[in-house]
Amino acid sequence: MFRKLKELGPGILVAAAFIGPGTVTTASITGAATGYTLLWAVLFSIIATIFLQEMSVRLGVVANLGVGDALRKKTQHSFWRIPVILLVISAIVIGNAAYEAGNITGAVLGFPNFFSSTINPLVLIVASVAFLLLFSGKYKLIEKAILVLVSIMGIVFLITAILLKPDFQQVFKGLFIPSLSEDTALLVVGIIGTTVVPYNLFLHASTAKEKWKDRKSLAFARLDTILSILLGGIITMAILIVSAIAFEGQAKNITDINDLALQLEPLLGNWSSYFIAFGFLAAGVSSAITAPLAASYATAEILGWKQDLKSKKLRLVWIPILLLGVFFSSLGYKPTSIILFSQVANGLLLPIIALFLVWIVNDKNLLKNHVNNFWLNLISGIVILISIGLGLKSILSALGYF
Template sequence: MLSKLFKNIGPATLIAAAFVGPGTVTICTLAGANFGYSLLWAMLLSIFATIILQEMAARLGLISGKGLPEILRGAISNKIIRITLIILVLAAIAVGNTAYEAGNLSGGVLGLQIIFGEQWYFPLLLGLIAFGLLFFGNYKVLEKVLISLVVIMGVSFIATAVAIGPDITEIFKGLFTPEINSNNILTIVGLIGTTVVPYNLFLHASLVSEKWNNRSDLSAVRKDTIISVVLGGLVSMSIIIAATALQGQQVSNGAALATALEPIYGSWATYVFSIGILAAGITSAITAPLAAAYVVKGCLGWKGNMKSWSFRAVWMFILIVGIVFSSIGLKPLDIITFAQIANGLLLPIIAILLLWLVNQKLLGSFSNNLWQNIMAFIVILIAVGLGAKTLFKVFGVL
C-alpha cells in the first residue's frame, strides 16, 4: 500500500519544492517575527488558492497530454494576442527565473555557511549539484531527489516549530481570524505571492503530461496536488510559527532566524533549521531552471524531451547566470524589478486563461463544474488584487 502511495506522488511534490524556497523562508520568517501568529490565515488562503489553480493546470496537462504553453498556442487563434501572451510568458518566466536563480543558490549557500562557515566555492558547489541532477537525471531521478529534499526540509522546519512550544490557541486564532491593516498588507501580499507562483502552473501541467497519460489517473493527480500543496503549506506555516519566538528582535532573513534560535533552544536548532534552508535552496535551484526550460520549449514549439540540447541549453543558461550572480554577490535588481512587474501581470492573466481553458470543449466532460468555477473566480479576484499590489509596490505607490 505504501509503495502504491509513493508511485502516485511526484509532480505536485516538485511544485511544493519550488514554492518553498529561500524567498518563502525569508517572507515567512519576517511574518512570524513581526506579526506573530496573526498572518497564518494568509498562508491558509494561499494554500487554498494554490490547490485550485494547480489542479486546473494539472487537469489540463493530463487530459490534453500537453504543457500549458502548447495548449495556449493552440487555443488562441488571434495571432496578435497569441504572440503578445507568448512574449509576456517568456519574459516573466524565463527572464524572471534567471534573476531568481541567484537568490535560490544564495539561499542554499546561507544554510551551508551557518553550518560550515563562509567559503567562496559554495555557490559553485550547489550549482554543480543542480547541474548534475538536471543533466544526468531523468524525470524519475529528479522526482525522487526532490521528494527526499522536501521531506528533509519539512522535518527540519516542523521540528523547529514544535521545539519552541507554540501556543495552539493562538495558532487557531491566527488561522481563522483575518487581520489586515496598513502595516501588514505588503507582508500578506508577499506570503500569497511566494506560494501562488505563476511558473509552477506551467511546470505542473508539463510534468503531469509526462508522468500520466490516462484520464482515469485524474483522481491520483488530484490527490497528489492536494497532499503536496498542503504539506508545502504546513512547512511554510512552521517557519512562521518558529519565527514567533523572535518577536521584538531584528530579524532580516531565515539565516538570521537560524542563528537567533541557538541561544534559546541550543545549537541543534540552528543546525536543523540551516539544513532546511539548504534543502529549500537546492530544490528551488533545480525547479526554477527546469520550469523555464519547459516554458521556452512550449512557447517556441520545440520538439524533444529533457535530454534534447535545446531544452538543456535553456536551463544551463539560467543556472550558469545564477551561479555567477550568486558567486560575485551581485543583486540583479533591475532584472528582478522587471520580473516582479511581469509576474504581477502574469498571475491574474494566467489565472483567467486557466479558467477559460478548463471551460472549453478541449476537456469535454472534464471541464469545470459550477462549484469549481465559483472557487476559481474567487482565486482570480485574489490574483488580480495580488497583481495590482505587486505593481504598486514596484512603482513605490504603497
C-alpha cells in the same frame, strides 16, 4: 494501498518546489515581523494553490497537454498568438531568473564566504551542480534524495512548533481573521509568491501528462495534489509560527542564517545552525534544478519544440536562467532580501499565468466534460482578483502612493 502511495509524484514535486529557501526565509521574516497575524495569507495561498494546481493537473491527465501546449493550440490561428507567446515566455524567464537567484543564494546562506571575492565560491559550486545535472538529464535520483532532506527540515519545524506551545487562540485568529496594512502588503505578496509558484503550473501539467495516461487516474491525481499541497502549507505555517514565538515582541530584523537558526534552538540546541545550513543547501539545490527545468518545458511547449532536456534549444533556455541566477545572487544585496524579492516577483506574475490557465480549462474542445464549472470559475476569479489587488497594493506602497 502502499502500491497506490508509490504512484504519488507530481504533487509532491510541486510541494517540494515551494518548500525551499524562499519559504523558510519569507515565512520566518513574516512571523518575526507580524506574529500570527498573516497566517491567513498562508491559508489563502494553500487554497489558491490547490485550485490552480488541480486545473493544471486536470489539463495534463484529461487532455494530455501541458499549459504551454494548450496555449499554443488555442492561439495558433489567432492575432494573439505572438503577444501570448512573448508574454508567457518573458513572465516565466523573469520570474524564474528571480526565483533562481533566491534558490542559489539560499543554498549557500548558511556557509560563510572565507574569500575576499564578491561571489561566494559555493554559489559557483551550486550552479555547477545544477548545470551538470540539467546538462546530463540524470537528475531524478538526486532530486528524490534532496526531497527527503527537505521533508526532514519540514518535520523538524513541525516538531519545534509543537514544543514551543503556541497560543492556539491567536493562531486561529490569525488564520481566519484577515488583516492587511501598508507595512505588510509586500509580506503577503511574498507569502503568496512562495506558495503559489507560477512555474509550478507549467511543471505540474507537464509531469502529470507523463505520469498518468488514463483519464480514470484523475481522481488519484487530484488526491495527490491536495495531500501534497496541504502538507507543504502546514510546514509553511509551522515555520511562521516558530518564528513568531522565537522573536515575540522583538520585531526582529532577520538578515542572516544565525537569525533563522535561533528558531530551532529549542529542539536542536547548538546543532540548529548546522541543520539550517544543510537544509537550505538541499532545498536550494533542488529548486535550482526545477526552476530552469520548468522554464525549459514551458518554452518548449508553447513554441512546439521537442521536449528533450538534452536538445540545444532547451539548453538555450535553462542555461541563461541559471547564469542570471548566479549574476543576481552576486550583486551584493543581503541574501534574505534577494530571496524575499524572488517571492514577491512570483506573486506579481501569478495573476498573468492564472488567467491563461482559467481560459484554457474552460475550453470544451480540450477538456470535453471536464471543463471548469461555475463554482470553480468563481473561486478562481476571486483568487486572481485578490492576487491582482495585493500586487497593485504592494507596487503602490513601494512607490509611496499607498
